[in-house]
Amino acid sequence: MALGTDYAQQDCSLARALEVVGERWSMLIVRDAFYGVRRFNDFLAHLDIPRAVLTGRLRSLVAAGVLDKEPYQQSPVRYGYGLTSAGRELWLPIYALARWGERHASDGGARTVFSHATCGTRLDIVGSCPTCCVLVAPEDVMMRPGPGALTELRQDPVSRALGRPHRLLAPIEPLSETVGEQAAEPVG
Amino acid sequence: MALGTDYAQQDCSLARALEVVGERWSMLIVRDAFYGVRRFNDFLAHLDIPRAVLTGRLRSLVAAGVLDKEPYQQSPVRYGYGLTSAGRELWLPIYALARWGERHASDGGARTVFSHATCGTRLDIVGSCPTCCVLVAPEDVMMRPGPGALTELRQDPVSRALGRPHRLLAPIEPLSETVGEQAAEPVG
């Protein structure tokens, strides 16, 4: 029995879901994919995850149909990882779990605030926009640091890019090369 | 670093939540608590979890404020585990994840169907009642086996009790002692 997977005796959709995203790191990898992380080394630096574990988790998530692996540049060819449509549907459980963690497992307020990109209203507890009365798709969600964010904690390119408002699913890696498109101050 | 916990470098409420319910078995224990399981041996039989692991997980969940341990009988005193208010708020992420698993990680349709107890309408994707237009609290949710349920899979008392419609959070253990309150046929 693979540790962390295989709840075969459980006749339950939750157990099936946990076989896909229930292993250590898996859900944080999917979260980062929503944040726009696509490259192996960006996952690596942002998550502080052992390389071999990241390799295995990416492979599992691709096999499960949550991520797909596609070239993002030629010569030399480099592959990135993006959410499939099934992966994008993980937005609801991930958002719900993050909101629970914000209320019951964190101190100092929300680390990250999610709002409706078209109207700016903060999403409610289930991920709907109270102003527009619609369930907001992840590509229409803006994220920005909240009052509880610990800005000093990390200095990798992904964390720095996420220090400014960012639309979910919009790729992050251009920021790590063309820094300064919005007059970003040098950190420190 | 404890395996399965400690994402200390992650400035993220999701990581905080996963430190509480992200370890193997933890979320299934909370799910069973929603189903009304309260006794150590019932968790044990329904989950097929090693005893030592169950002991550790229950202790962690009590320490995290998700479950509380209370005597459910005297002479001899026996303790059961029930959801705290923080634990009950895990209903939304657990329901969302189960629905994702039903659509993307299962075959043969929903294992379990959740509906609004007061009107009978099946809950929508975020756990609201489309008829009453309210977010349904777990104590107002009825669960019953769905078209994809594998009725032959398990024969422990909890699984048998859940083979009939059951209200979330209603304790299960009376059924394992006073079998027959609804003319249940003997199995086999």
Added chain:
DNA sequence: TTCCTAGGTCTGGTGAACGAACTCACTCAA
């Protein structure tokens, strides 16, 4: 030719998960 970068593999040590056996306190029936 050497260095650098991206995206990995490989390896040895550590520790959690697993399953089975054992413990302990208590009750009940003979």
Added chain:
DNA sequence: TTGAGTGAGTTCGTTCACCAGACCTAGGAA
């Protein structure tokens, strides 16, 4: 008062995933 049963664990040896760091490979760049 002996023995069996129950509930809720604890102990122990084996297995296996996680971890950190070193190493590898292919294609540019200096």
